[in-house]
């Protein structure tokens with residue numbers, strides 16, 4: 001990259017060229033633009049309505065940005081893309097820019113330093129009565145998590161002012177509090193950090209679901225040798241943040257007393273997590289929890305026949321899965337989450353063939369490369385997908401996510417998809433039986449269970465039950481519906497509205513809920529797995545519930561080896577879906593291996609169905625530094 005002809009430069013040149021070619025066809029392309037005229041339809045010539053966040057790239061090994069969290073009043077479509085609703089949500093702005101429906105895309109590479117100064121400009125937390133879950137949840141206290149990044153999770157103690165790694169184990173009285181508090185995050189990526197898509201979102205225990213189900217999220221792209229392949233670098237890159245914001249509008253506001261255009265409530269998230277929408281007067285009301293891509297409902301993407309593009313998929317939803325399928329095209333996947341593979345996994349059109357597309361649970365990502373076929377219009381869909389199995393089988397309905405219009409351009413020279421093998425970081429070398437045995441090789445079991453779904457348990461008197469379960473299980477969660485409802489009834493209290501008006505008039509109340517016996521959701525550090533640094537271990541996660549639950553672990557990715565005890569073709573990921581249909585008597589399971597080489601410090605593992613996590617399905621991992629290394633001759 002010395003003479004200006006490196007991949008980044010040629011990519012930029014190509015983008016310029018692409019725009020000229022496209023505009024020669026009188027197709028207007030609007031990248032990086034939030035304001036579009038959806039009605040702008042020039043006869044049969046398509047308009048690209050797909051927008052994506054601004055990309056901020058590291059320079060000389062550094063990317064340094066200011067990130068702000070604040071309320072955003074905007075208009076979003078529900079399921080019907082032709083209608084827009086005034087909504088108020090939490091969102092990120094950066095540097096001098098105000099909040100947008102997505103955070104900027106942060107582009108770094110192995111060896112870089114990423115610095116993010118997070119300032120919380122959200123209003124004070126609402127006042128809360130004793131025993132109110134919102135007291136615990138503190139919807140406007142926040143922090144920052146870089147989902148999937150392999151980086152130091154602790155607090156740096158060698159800096160003059162405090163600097164934080166991927167530190168999310170804030171106590172309930174800590175965090176980045178509203179009205180101007182800030183925190184400097186510093187992420188030093190190891191030189192061999194794998195290349196792929198990651199993302200950032202809040203992970204403050206008790207409020208992560210609310211905040212991530214607003215619009216507090218943005219992409220992180222780690223670049224590496226795979227991106228420097230000439231065909232890869234030439235392929236235009238699109239970032240897809242799949243979002244399902246929970247909001248209120250006049251169609252259903254009466255249900256929870258949420259005013260149109262005001263913020264969502266926990267009740268809404270807790271009760272309507274499955275994507276079937278909210279119920280209004282007994283009817284399914286689907287318009288308040290749509291899947292958007294970068295804030296747009298069903299955007300149009302325009303490609304030329306023979307054009308190759310790289311698409312980065314990031315499922316930022318807090319509950320639902322996607323089963324991605326592109327009509328009459330093949331999605332060639334080359335990263336699973338952010339972890340690269342040497343060969344492509346191909347996902348052809350599955351509509352007539354089993355219906356299994358590229359499945360992304362909450363928190364999953366994927367990189368695919370596609371080549372546009374014959375001119376025509378094709379749909380990017382999510383096909384119907386199971387979200388719970390066994391006795392309580394739940395199938396999410398299919399949906400149209402975007403429209404791909406392929407146009408004819410005779411002057412365009414068809415591009416090619418790079419040949420395999422693709423370059424993959426040595427960080428992702430398989431974990432063999434020998435390596436496991438020679439590096440501690442400890443086996444652990446973690447159990448995920450929803451206690452509130454078990455009707456026989458009376459949660460009002462269940463402290464001892466909880467404690468027993470905590471003692472016997474690796475992790476535990478309460479039920480997102482019944483538990484909170486019961487606790488609310490018990491406290492004879494309604495959820496405090498979190499409308500802006502109420503919030504700004506409120507005074508900050510010091511939290512006390514956790515010391516109150518009547519209200520005692522599980523803390524994020526109730527269970528701690530202590531692991532010596534430099535060890536290699538094998539963990540099995542059990543799922544006692546019908547839900548296909550995404551299990552996510554921070555900092556060190558998982559090398560998945562078994563599903564339900566049966567060996568599979570192993571792969572790397574940081575968010576793995578536990579099979580549905582589990583029961584406490586017959587749980588489902590996933591087994592994986594992890595290396596704990598690069599960092600010591602505290603982090604968490606949790607259900608990426610974030611309301612589970614906020615209610616207690618989270619536990620801590622603490623990597624203890626070892627002197628001289630843990631490894632013995634294997």
Ligand SMILES: [Cu+2]
Nearest residue numbers: 146147148554
């Ligand atoms: Cu994460």
